[in-house]
Amino acid sequence: MIRPEEWQLVWFTSWVSALSTLVILPFGLGIAWLLARYEWRGKSVVETLISLPLVMPPVATGLILLKLFGRRGPIGGFLHDTLNLDVVFTWRGVLIALGVMSFPLLVRSARVAFEEVNPRLEQIARTMGANDVRVFFTVTAPLAMRGILAGMVLAFARALGEFGATIMVAGNIPGQTSTLSLSIFQAVQLGRDADAFRLLGISVCLAFAAVWTSELLMRRRKRLV
């Protein structure tokens, strides 16, 4: 019933979304922690920059990424010349588009979660001889885990459905950069409604599985805390 190329589509979309979530995780948590715990110069600028992809049209964000990562762009040119890596119109482009688009969601929920951790706990951990890294991994992160998980699920879900930025940076190359959303759009464009509906069903299942898993995870956390 589901054709092999559709399986490939599901597989590609899921893993590239999951990978993008994992790639942005350390950066997202780092920035969220800095935003939650410290006052520094340029903080508001960074806050605004991070939130931009949320409010800008995804296609516009995609265009910026295309210009940055294109072979003649500042970052893409460097990657092409030194590492012989192409980003635009490859799966790496998809990865970057998804990461950038879902980054603000991760940072926002992680930041709120960090802010809710009583700073006193961290301070006392420090008086007991723990350095910042140990304090983060033994006190801050475990206590903020629900918010961090929620942020990861949000980021993953955002990545699963991302369309505008992806199509600008990675195009829609079947078997290479096609994601579920891109394929649904294409199927509708070509009048293949049956295909579109099948893909639609698949995305519903995928989204359901993601949210359900996260609910399960959080329920387990809740019992622990």
Add this chain to the structure above:
Amino acid sequence: MLKNIVLELTGFSLEVNAEIQGGVTAIFGPSGAGKTSLLDLVAGLRRAKSAFIRLDDRVLTDTEQGICVPARHRGIGYVPQDLALFPHMSVRRNLLYGCRRNASENRQFRFDHIVQVLEIQPLMERGIAQLSGGEKQRVALARALLTSPRLLLLDEPLASLDAKLKARVLPYLTRIRDEFRVPMLYVTHDRSEALTIADAIVVLVNGKVAQQGGIQEVFSRPANLDVAGLLRVETIQPGRVAQIQDGLVRVAVGSTTVVAPEQNLSARARDVFVCIRAEDVILVKGDDRPSSPRNHLAGTVRSIGRDGPFMRVEIDCGFLLTASLTKQACEELALSPGDRVIALVKAPNVHLIPR
């Protein structure tokens, strides 16, 4: 040792200069006096405009030299008012969090020993949410002790407990004091707590050290009216020096006179406040026979009230004098309002503060 500390706090600044010996030192002051901020500063969790802090012979903070040892290297145990137990860990993991690897060498701070002294064994596998207030308090104390601290900071350790629990936790604190011999800074605004546990006291009033010294010394000789009021010395009455002779001062108070040694009168003041602690007053019923206390004040009992295990008796003897008696003593004397009594106060227990 705390020197030249200037802490800018919202609305005021706290200035402290104090040499603190071993034993337990109570930091005494009204709420909002900056006591917690002072502990934070000592623990290295907060910076001050100017500060010099030395523990034994190690300089921890010296703003002039730009020295500020990070909190994790200070070797100071801190039990904050909210205890800050880690809610996501069991009691055991909380205790082990700061446990030093070299702790086994230091027999005093062995895990088993501390757990035994504070009776924590049965709580070991519980979560923090399953502990009662007093149990939490003990776990927090044990956790701080397990870091083998060279100084222990306690921020109002009993303030959140009701009277019954207070009485149950206080013995653990004295046990810690006597068993582990860690110097402690003990922040409190409760005089009976301070009297029970502390050897010395630093009284903070309006952001400054109003007085410091041995606990008995400060309680019986408050330096000024602020300190006396803060320590709730029961009887504080205005008086006027009438005569100084043979090392004794006679002070007119209300319609009577009290006698105090001359060294209790600082700065040759004429107008003074007479301070007498309730526990320094002895009551006798019947004839006024000669006895050693110099002050024999005849009066009538105005009221009798309960004050924990004691009875608080107010006597009108030309001025209002408060006495503190055990319940039994009160019953043996068969005191009731209106009774004629003689209040005896030894002269050295009458303290005079210039007005």
